[in-house]
Amino acid sequence: MKLKLDVAEMTEDFFGDAHLLGIVAPVRDYQFCWQLNRQFHFNFRINIGLEIQLNKxxxxxxxxxxxxxxPQFYRNHYIYKNQHDGEYLLPEFRHLDFLWLIKGDEVPSQLIADIQQGIRTISGVQLVVELTNEKIKHKEHLIF
Known part of the structure; x- marks a missing residue:
């Protein structure tokens, strides 16, 4: 008997409480996260256990x-680097350097607006845009 993994259902569950921002900022990932930490008083750290591996x-x-x-809001923030060695995590968004995923119980629209505005003030940032679920073709690439 073969078991088949239902990726569509997994993807739906993963993105049910998520918001995704696309960012154009041609800087190194660790520099960008350092700037985000300073701007928002956050503590972005690389999480090796969440690293996405694609085979192409x-x-x-x-x-x-x-x-x-x-933890006080039961909310997590994730920054993905969209490009590695000529390949893209989300090939439909080749122009984006980073993806900021916010997952949690409640993500107020004002928080999204404040984050977008804050990102725009960071040196080197050229564009910040909210990505709607319908536009993301390779959502499964973001699931860890």
Missing amino acids: KNRNYYFPVYEHKE
Whole structure:
């Protein structure tokens, strides 16, 4: 008997309480997270256990994930690097350097607006945009 993993259901569960921002900022990932930590008084740290591995063209590509937890709000923030060695985590958004995923119980729209505004003040940031679920073709690449 073969068991089949229902990726669609997994993806729906994962993104049920999530918001995703796309960011154009041609800087190194650790520098960007350092700037975010200063701007928002967050504590983004790389989480090796969440690193995304994609296999394309008989080669493995690794995409680091940085994490910040807000336990008082039961909310987590994740920064994904969208590009590694010429491959993209979300190929439909090749122009984006980073993805900021916010997951949690309640994510007020004012928080999203404040984060977008704060990101725009960071040196090197050229664009911040909220990505709607319908536009993301490869959602399964973001699931850890």
